[in-house]
Amino acid sequence: GESVGLHLPTLSVQEGDNSIINCAYSNSASDYFIWYKQESGKGPQFIIDIRSNMDKRQGQRVTVLLNKTVKHLSLQIAATQPGDSAVYFCAENGVGGNQFYFGTGTSLTVIP
Amino acid sequence: DAMVIQNPRYQVTQFGKPVTLSCSQTLNHNVMYWYQQKSSQAPKLLFHYYDKDFNNEADTPDNFQSRRPNTSFCFLDIRSPGLGDAAMYLCATRKEGAVETQYFGPGTRLLVL
Secondary structure (H helix, E strand, O other): OOOEEOOOOEEEEEOOOOEEEEEEEOOOOOOEEEEEEEOOOOOOEEEEEEEOOOOEEEOOOEEEEEEOOOOEEEEEEOOOOHHHOEEEEEEEOOOOOOOOEEOOOEEEEEEO | OOOEEEEOOEEEEOOOOOEEEEEEEOOOOOEEEEEEEOOOOOOEEEEEEEOOEEEEOOOOOOOEEEEOOOOOEEEEEEOOOOHHHOEEEEEEEEOOOOOOOOEEOOOEEEEEO
8 A cells, every 4th residue: 555654753742732743655656635533433534635736725723734856744723721631643535545554643632 | 424334343253263344434435445444554445346346455465355246336355365355445435537535434443363
């Protein structure tokens, strides 16, 4: 499968601060990327996605940035809340488009 | 309403005893996936169905098999579970052709004794 990795396995932030979670992907042919949030004992939950023809996409309190030159993806969470505490994964679709490969994951802890 | 349903949520089996995990969906999505997720690791894609076409990942052990009798249901069969197969197994669906992500079920946690 493809190789998608994260720089930081754990991240702690104060409530109200902004969080940035990073991801490096390996397949330059990937054209679709997704960020997932996974809470303990649950399946991954879609947060935001981005196509390779874009470099930025914004959602509610979240922004995804894509830098294809260095094959880097980031997730920015504004005004982080305790409910944001979870493990965050990036995923890429790789060659073919139907397969999705996950990165290592970052555990985000929000300190009240 | 649950859209991707996995049963059971917890499954205990014995070493070497075949076990089947099930997944059903109400979304009418044509693509279905099975992932294995071990503790503190990322989900690892085992295989996926594109309609009725089965697509195995190159590094998925032969011990893992899958069936998709119809659009709504997909099964994961582990023929001879080993201790290393204890994990969370996640099912996901996707509507191919649409700019849509995968929808995941809650997972089945498998314990091998």
